[in-house]
Each structure stands twice: as C-alpha cells, then as structure tokens.
Amino acid sequence: MKTLHRDSPRTRLRGLRPVVASFGGAFAAAVLGLTLLSALVSLFWTPWDPNSASAERTWLGMSAAHPLGTDGSGRDVLSRLMAGSSTTIVVALGTGVIAAVIGLLLGVLGGLGPRRGRQAVTVLIDVLVAFPTVLLAMMLAAVFGSGIPIVLVSLGIAFGVSIGRVLRAEFAQVASADFVLAARAAGLGRGAILWRHLIPNVRPVFVVQLSLSMGLAVLAEASLSYLGFGAPPEVASWGRMLSETQRYVSIHPASVLWPGLAITLVVLSFLLLGDALRDALDRRRGDGAPHPERELLQ
Amino acid sequence: MTRFLLARTGVLAVGWLLASLVIFGTLRLLPGDVAQVIGGTKASPERIAALRQQLGLDQPLLLQYTDWIGGVLRGDLGASVVTGTPILSELAEKAEVTIPLALLSLVIALAVAFPMGVFAAYRRGTGVGQTVSALGLVAAAIPAVWAGLLITIVGSTWLGWFPSQGFPREGWADPGRALRSLALPALTIGLGEGAVLFRFVRSATLSALDAEHVRTAMSQGSTRLRALLTQGLPGVGLSIVSILGLQAAALLVGAVVVEQLFGLPGLGSMLVSDVSTRDLPKVQSTLLVLTGFILVIGAVVDVVHRLIDPRLRDGAE
Numbered sequence: 223m224k225t226l227h228r229d230s231p232r233t234r235l236r237g238l239r240p241v242v243a244s245f246g247g248a249f250a251a252a253v254l255g256l257t258l259l260s261a262l263v264s265l266f267w268t269p270w271d272p273n274s275a276s277a278e279r280t281w282l283g284m285s286a287a288h289p290l291g292t293d294g295s296g297r298d299v300l301s302r303l304m305a306g307s308s309t310t311i312v313v314a315l316g317t318g319v320i321a322a323v324i325g326l327l328l329g330v331l332g333g334l335g336p337r338r339g340r341q342a343v344t345v346l347i348d349v350l351v352a353f354p355t356v357l358l359a360m361m362l363a364a365v366f367g368s369g370i371p372i373v374l375v376s377l378g379i380a381f382g383v384s385i386g387r388v389l390r391a392e393f394a395q396v397a398s399a400d401f402v403l404a405a406r407a408a409g410l411g412r413g414a415i416l417w418r419h420l421i422p423n424v425r426p427v428f429v430v431q432l433s434l435s436m437g438l439a440v441l442a443e444a445s446l447s448y449l450g451f452g453a454p455p456e457v458a459s460w461g462r463m464l465s466e467t468q469r470y471v472s473i474h475p476a477s478v479l480w481p482g483l484a485i486t487l488v489v490l491s492f493l494l495l496g497d498a499l500r501d502a503l504d505r506r507r508g509d510g511a512p513h514p515e516r517e518l519l520q
Numbered sequence: 521m522t523r524f525l526l527a528r529t530g531v532l533a534v535g536w537l538l539a540s541l542v543i544f545g546t547l548r549l550l551p552g553d554v555a556q557v558i559g560g561t562k563a564s565p566e567r568i569a570a571l572r573q574q575l576g577l578d579q580p581l582l583l584q585y586t587d588w589i590g591g592v593l594r595g596d597l598g599a600s601v602v603t604g605t606p607i608l609s610e611l612a613e614k615a616e617v618t619i620p621l622a623l624l625s626l627v628i629a630l631a632v633a634f635p636m637g638v639f640a641a642y643r644r645g646t647g648v649g650q651t652v653s654a655l656g657l658v659a660a661a662i663p664a665v666w667a668g669l670l671i672t673i674v675g676s677t678w679l680g681w682f683p684s685q686g687f688p689r690e691g692w693a694d695p696g697r698a699l700r701s702l703a704l705p706a707l708t709i710g711l712g713e714g715a716v717l718f719r720f721v722r723s724a725t726l727s728a729l730d731a732e733h734v735r736t737a738m739s740q741g742s743t744r745l746r747a748l749l750t751q752g753l754p755g756v757g758l759s760i761v762s763i764l765g766l767q768a769a770a771l772l773v774g775a776v777v778v779e780q781l782f783g784l785p786g787l788g789s790m791l792v793s794d795v796s797t798r799d800l801p802k803v804q805s806t807l808l809v810l811t812g813f814i815l816v817i818g819a820v821v822d823v824v825h826r827l828i829d830p831r832l833r834d835g836a837e
Contacts, residue, residue: 291590346532349538352814354769356776357807358790361546437661443664445777449792464665468781472684475673482666490661494692 240502247498250491257488261308270298272305272458290480293466305458306481310440310488313373317439318432320378321385325431328382329389330416330426334397340390347387355380355442360451368451377442381435386433389424396423403431426503430496437492444485460485524826532819539591539811544585547804555768558601558798575601575801588804593629597805600796607805611787617687618779618786621702621709628719629762629767637721639757641729642748653722664774668781675704683781695709705782709774713767717760721755724759764826765818772810798799 244268275295283291292301331344353361353438359376367373396402397420403416446452447461455462465480470477526782562621571577578582591598624639636652643649643695676684682703691713694697704767728734729748776788783789794802826832 341540345531345534346537347816349535349542349815351766352535352539352769352811352818353542354773354814356773357810360791360795361543361807364798364800365547365549441663444665445773448665448777449780450796460666461663464663464669466663468669471669471673472677475677478666478669480672482663482669485663485666486658486661489663490658493657493661509557509765 236375241495241498244501245500246494250495250498251518253487253491254495257307258311260304261311263302264304266309268298268301268304269302272297272301273456292476293463302458302463303460303480303484306460306463306484309370309453309459310443310485312370313377313443314436314440314488314492316374317377317381318436320374321381321435322428322432324379324382325385325389325407325428328386329393332386333391333393334416334420342385343390344465347383347390347461350379350383351387353380355438356445356449359442359446361449368446368454370453370457373443373446373452377439378435382438385428385431385435389428392424393420394428396420399423427501429503433492433496433499437489437496440485440489521826525823528819528822532815535815536812537813540589540808541585543804543807543811544588547800550580557802559611561806563573571601592805592808597809598801600794600799600802602794602799602802607802610790611806611809614787614790614834616691617702617784618775618788620698621706621775621779621784621786622768623674624702624706625709625713625771626764626767627772629713632714633721634712634760635716635763637718638748638753640718641722641725642745644729645724656715656718656722659711661721662712662715664708664777665781667712668705668778671704671708671711674780675707687784701782701784705778705784708778708781709771712774713726713770716770720763721756721760725752728756731755758829761821761828765814768817770812781810815820 242251271290272291274318275297279292285291289301292298293302328343331339332347333340335343354419357381358375377501402415402419405419408516410418427506443452443459444464448465451457453462460500462479464478464485467474467477467481555568555575555577556573556804557567559571576587579587586728588598595608597611599606600610636656640649640652640656643652667698672684675682683701684704687701688694725748729744729752731752734747734752737751738744742750772788775786778784778786780792787810789804790808791806794806
C-alpha cells in the first residue's frame with residue numbers, strides 16, 4: 223500500500239523535469255550550476271592568487287593572462303570572482319538551511335499548534351517582521367562583531383520569520399481541508415497527518431519561498447559587506463568587491479561591471495528558479511499568477 | 521470601528537514592548553563587559569568604572585530596562601556615550617534627511633510600479649508585456665549598491681545633472697539644492713522598491729482581470745480596458761495600500777545602504793557609524809525608535825485600509 227502513495231526517487235526527479243524545460247528554469251539551473259562549479263573549483267585552483275596584490279599590474283584590461291583584467295590593487299578579477307562565488311554559495315545555502323528550520327517551526331506552531339501557541343507565534347512574527355534584515359544583522363554585528371557567521375544567523379532568522387509568516391497561513395488553510403478531516407476520521411495520528419498530508423501540500427509554497435529567500439540573502443550579503451558588517455577584508459566576496467570599486471567609480475567606471483553582474487545573475491536565477499518550481503510543483507494554483515505574500519519578502 | 525481601533529492599538533503597544541525586549545535582550549547578550557567594549561581595550565580602570573556608572577550597568581538588569589523604557593516614554597532617549605549629545609535631538613536632525621528621502625523614493629517606486637505593472641498584466645502574453653515583466657524581474661535582482669553606482673555614473677559622471685555625494689550643510693534652507701542632492705539616492709531606492717512593487721501590482725492586476733465583477737462588466741458590453749480601469753483598478757489600489765506597511769521597512773533598509781553610498785547625513789549612516797563605534801545606548805534607542813516607526817506605519821496602514829475598503833467595514837464581514 224505504502225509504495226502507492228510514495229513517489230520513488232526516480233519519479234520525483236522526473237517531476238523536476240518541467241523546471242528545466244522552461245527558459246527561466248534552464249537559465250537558472252545553468253547560472254547556479256556554474257556558480258557552484260566555480261565555487262568548488264576555487265577551493266583547489268584559481269588562475270591567480272585572488273589576494274596577491276601587485277603595484278605593476280593595476281587596472282589591466284582584458285587579456286589572455288587576465289581574462290577580466292585586474293583591479294586597483296593588481297589582483298586578478300576572474301580569480302576574485304571565483305573565490306567570491308564560494309562565499310555566495312555559503313551565504314545562500316547557510317541562510318536557506320537556517321531559514322527553512324525556523325520557518326517550518328514557526329509555520330507548524332503558528333498554523334497547527336494549540337490556540338495559545340498560535341496567538342503567541344502570530345504576535346512574535348508581527349514583531350520580528352518590524353526588524354528588517356539589514357537592521358537585524360547590524361544589531362547582531364554591534365554585539366558579536368561582524369563576519370559571515372553573523373550574516374548567516376541574522377539573515378536566516380529574518381527570512382525564517384518571513385517564511386513562517388507564509389507557512390502559518392498555508393498550514394492553517396490545509397488543516398481545514400476535507401481530506402485532512404477524512405484522514406483524522408480514519409484514525410491517522412497527528413504526526414502521520416502532518417507528514418503525509420500537510421507537509422506535501424505546503425511543500426510547493428515552501429520551496430518557492432526558500433528559493434526566493436536564498437536570492438534575497440545574496441542581495442543582503444552584498445549590502446552588509448558594503449556597510450562593513452559582512453565579509454572581512456581577507457575573505458573574497460562579491461559584495462566586498464563591489465564596494466571596493468566605489469572609490470574609483472569616476473575614473474574606472476568599468477570596474478563596477480563584473481561583481482555587480484555576478485550578483486545580479488545569481489539573484490535573478492534564484493527568482494527564476496522559484497517561479498519555475500512553483501509552476502512545476504503547484505497543482506493548486508496553476509494560473510501562473512504569483513501569490514501576493516510571496517512577493518513581499520524583504 | 522472603535523473596537524477595531526482599540527484592538528489594533530493594543531496589538532501595537534504589545535508589539536512595541538516586545539520589540540523593546542528583543543532589542544534590550546540582544547544588546548545585553550554582549551559577551552564580556554559593555555563598558556569595556558565601549559571604552560576600548562586601552563581604557564583605564566577608572567574610565568571603565570565611570571562608564572559603568574554613567575550607563576547604569578551597576579544596577580540590576582530589570583532596573584536598567586525600566587529606566588530606559590521609562591525615559592523613552594517621557595521623551596528622553598538618553599545620550600550618546602561617544603559624543604554626549606542627547607539622542608533625541610540628533611535623531612530629529614537626521615530624520616530631516618531620511619524622511620524626505622523615503623517619501624521621495626516611495627513616490628518614485630509607485631510612479632514606476634503602478635503603470636508598468638498594470639500594463640504588463642493587461643498585455644500579458646504579448647511580446648511587450650513579457651519584456652516589461654522580464655525587466656521588472658531583472659531590476660528586482662540588482663543589488664542596491666550596484667544600482668547606486670550605475671546611477672551615479674550616468675546621472676552625475678556622464679550627464680552631470682546631479683551631485684554624486686553629500687547633502688547641503690545648511691539643510692533645507694535652499695530646498696532646490698537639498699532636493700537635487702536627494703535625486704540620485706531616491707532614484708536608487710525608488711527603482712529597487714519599484715521592481716518589488718511592480719511584481720505585486722502585476723499579479724494583483726492579473727487576478728483583477730480574471731475577477732468575476734470585471735468579467736461581468738465585459739459581458740455587459742464594456743471593453744476589456746474600460747472594465748479593468750473602472751472595475752478592476754480600485755481593488756488593485758486597495759491591495760497595494762495593504763502592503764505599504766511592509767514597504768516602510770524596505771525603504772528604511774534601502775536608506776541605510778543608499779545614505780552610506782551617497783554620503784547623506786541621515787538616520788541610516790548615523791546607525792552604521794554608531795554600530796562601528798559601539799555606541800550601544802544610541803544603537804539601542806535608535807533601533808527602538810525605528811522599529812516603533814515601522815510598527816506604527818503598519819498599524820496606520822491597517823486602519824486606513826479598513827476605512828477605505830468597503831469589504832472590511834463593520835458588519836460586512
């Protein structure tokens with residue numbers, strides 16, 4: 223009986239095929255795959271040492287030796303982009319994991335918990351939403367100092383609250399559906415109902431939210447690194463690279479191109495991936511119109 | 521309505537109190553001695569002792585908290601430990617930059633997002649409509665710092681229309697100059713927020729086009745455009761109003777980054793420098809004022825939404 227309900231791993235993978243079939247999904251998969259690959263490669267090899275400065279090699283244009291040129295300290299831009307991609311991957315995945323745990327907890331407690339618990343979660347979420355991501359990160363940076371771990375924790379909390387806000391409503395809605403009532407009447411326990419009926423129904427919304435959060439986390443890391451509360455100087459990060467170009471923007475306007483383009487492409491890919499996943503997974507809302515709540519993560 | 525107002529005010533007060541506990545609690549989690557952190561590692565023991573007394577750190581935590589909140593409720597936010605100036609007067613001074621910046625950004629965001637979102641939804645499925653939608657998506661993915669730098673290159677370096685840095689020392693004495701120095705920063709925040717709002721307007725308009733009252737108008741002989749404008753858009757407008765509260769938070773975050781980028785002496789750049797110098801009492805009070813501000817805007821938006829949305833009026837539920 224059980225095998226009838228469960229997707230085998232193969233059919234599950236096949237279910238993801240529509241994601242890559244759309245142009246947006248294929249684009250997202252290509253960009254994110256390339257970023258992941260470059261992050262992995264950069265752990266072992268980059269064309270140049272991303273941190274080795276040289277007074278003789280500053281502001282070189284594109285050449286065979288330096289495909290993307292060098293920056294104001296003579297560091298190879300391509301090598302720095304590659305090294306920075308691992309920071310981006312760490313920020314996106316780390317924030318994603320923390321936000322997923324917090325979001326699911328808040329969603330289950332706030333949507334399905336006992337009455338008092340639901341109210342408490344509602345108030346908590348409303349209060350935490352008043353702490354915008356960057357302010358939360360600055361508050362934690364004021365206490366614990368800055369760095370990537372602080373960025374992960376504060377962004378994870380902030381996006382986890384946003385996900386919890388959406389999941390709470392979804393869980394509450396699904397919990398009142400007839401098939402849940404039927405399952406309960408059939409004698410299924412709470413845990414079994416949650417695992418077999420509620421979570422699968424909330425999963426499309428959850429996956430889309432998560433993808434969106436990871437994209438916005440990359441954006442927020444760029445802002446935080448610019449403000450000096452993100453990656454420390456010795457860690458290569460696209461946000462940091464972008465902020466280092468500000469001083470030279472009037473003399474070397476082209477220098478702002480690469481880090482900004484890299485961030486934009488990755489964030490765009492996460493947004494497109496979210497849309498593609500929604501279209502592929504969501505059987506309830508097939509109209510392609512974004513759900514209002516999903517547009518508001520900040 | 522009175523009941524709703526009372527209930528909403530209650531939620532607001534509880535929310536603000538909880539926010540104050542979160543801020544106070546987090547800033548007191550500091551590993552080590554607050555006075556030591558503020559004074560720096562080279563501070564003499566006498567200086568540390570004086571700081572402890574000045575900050576009231578020798579008092580029990582609960583008393584420190586009630587002292588702080590009591591002061592805030594009387595309009596006394598305390599003083600900066602770095603400069604010694606009262607926090608309230610400095611906040612008021614910096615707000616003269618940040619609030620006009622946020623309002624200007626909001627106007628730009630709405631002016632971009634509303635017409636383009638409605639257009640993209642109305643022309644859904646056509647090449648133009650899809651191009652506008654794609655542009656909106658790309659714009660939402662651009663980091664604020666990059667957008668600001670690109671806008672500076674175009675608006676200041678190439679065209680030379682607007683200053684790239686700073687705010688006039690005499691403030692709003694010369695409104696034209698002040699506005700000109702806010703132009704590029706407001707454009708940076710406004711386009712970023714506009715991209716987020718655009719996606720929302722587009723999806724709200726798409727659902728409006730499929731809504732029964734719009735389809736009814738069309739079945740009675742109204743054109744699709746006319747039905748959308750007369751029957752659909754009021755609903756779209758209302759759903760935009762209902763999310764403006766959340767936008768207040770986004771505008772504030774935008775201001776933190778953009779003020780730093782354009783060298784504007786506003787609340788955002790003040791907070792950045794206070795966090796860097798570990799002026800904890802000031803960070804604490806500033807965060808309380810900012811979160812309170814966001815919570816109040818959320819409440820005001822809720823009340824306005826209820827006033828203007830006939831579906832939410834008393835008895836209509």
